[in-house]
Amino acid sequence: MWRVMETPLNCAEEQQPPPASWSTVTPQESTPDRNDKGNAVGFVLVHAGAGYHSESKAKEYKHVCKRACQRAVDRLKAGALAVDAVTAALVELEDSPFTNAGMGSNLNLSGEIECDASIMDGKSLRYGAVGAVSGINNPVLVANRLLSEAQKGKLSAGRIPPCFLVGRGAHDWAVNHGIPPCPSEKMATKFSLSAYKRNKHKMELAEKVDTGFNHHSKKRRQASETAAHHGCGCWAENTSTLNPYSTAVSTSGCGEHLIRTMLARECSSAMQCEDAHQALLEAMQNKFISSPFLASEDCVLGGVIVLRCCRCSDAQPSPDIQAILVEFLWSHTTESMCVGYMSAQDGKAKTHISRLPPGAVAGQSLAIEGGVCRLVNTPTTVD
Secondary structure (H helix, E strand, C coil), X not given: CEEEEECCCCCCCCCCCCCCCCEEECCCCCCCCHHHHXXXXXXXXXXXXXXXXCHHHHHHHHHHHHHHHHHHHHHHHCCXXXXXXXXXXXXXXXXXXXXXXXXXXXXXXXXXXXXXXXXXXXXXXXXXXXXXXXCCCCHHHHHHHHHHHHCCCCXXXXXXXXXXEEHHXXXXXXXXXXXXXXXXXXXXXXXXXXXXXXXXXXXXXXXXCCXXXXXXXXXXXXXXXXXCCCCCCEEEECCCCCCCCEEEEEEEXXXXXXXXXXXXXXXXXXXXCCCHHHHHHHHHHHHHHCCHHHCCCCCCCEEEEEEEEEECXXXXXXXXXXXXXXXXXXXXXXXXXXXXXXXXXXXXXXXXXXXXXXXXXXXXXXXXXEEEXXXXXXXXXXX
16 A cells, blocks of 8 residues: 655635545456356455545445445456446445435535436446435436336337436436335434525525525526536546556546536546556646636645556466456545445455645645555356
8 A cells, every 4th residue: 555645835715515425336347257257356445535534424424435345346246247336335335324415415505405426337338427416315326227227229210228317317217217206304414404404594694595585696606506417526547559558537526617627537548558557647637636727726635546458468377367466546636535445355344534734724735545456257157
């Protein structure tokens, strides 16, 4: 495990937002053979948001990341595809009241819960996403269903299947495709309701906005907070003639900053360089903190988790044994980021809350950490 901190000089203190949304990625490219389910190869990396994670709730943040990793690995061992393993991990994160996703999500200005979710298949490059959807407990199930429906081909009359649905239309499409609805009020928690009242009061004092004034302006502001746009929230791309490495990326933080920089895709592209650590460091510094698209911002907030994998080039003792080298990294400009990771061969997941060093200023400094894992697949047969 290595750890590097970057701390620019002349930084000003800024307010830090609450923990942001979930994410998870895994590099497994195909379904294991039926007789090899117990020997599945895969690696899962998840996060519980880039933002601020209090020491008092550190145990809960880590615990939900462990459960998410275990759920994904269990699916891989059962023969599931990577996107289904990812979905299983995200359901676990969405069901936790400690993440800003699904149950316990932050409320909008109207006191309602609107959720986003996105997922991408690195092999087909297909993408599924929902934005600002209410009344669905696990929005990732809708995103995954959009992905799978698109793989069936065109709809009647030659219509192109949707890859991104929002609002009421996303809710109705989900229900019509067998995903059960959930009353929005049941998704709120005491913590999210308390945070909503506290933050709304602060905003009204600062902006002198009463509950009935400038309603349309408030609606526009809350609608711009989605981060499920293509290339911004997640990105996955398998090895090809142009890409020597398979990559999977997920981001978190201030949605507007992620959207304007297309951070997920930028980080994925950067990972095609030989030195993954240096590539991510430069991408976060040049494509995010110092991005010309955010030139007017003095506090750029976000985090990213990255997986990069390739076949090991070293000689194997047997041609039947396949080895994959996985490099896993995370970086953030927020005060902290909680991550969890686990391979299909591990007995349990590892978790970590990464924090900026003392004196570093959120939004103008970054932390980057990670490690390397070598996965070995030894095929087995049943007589």
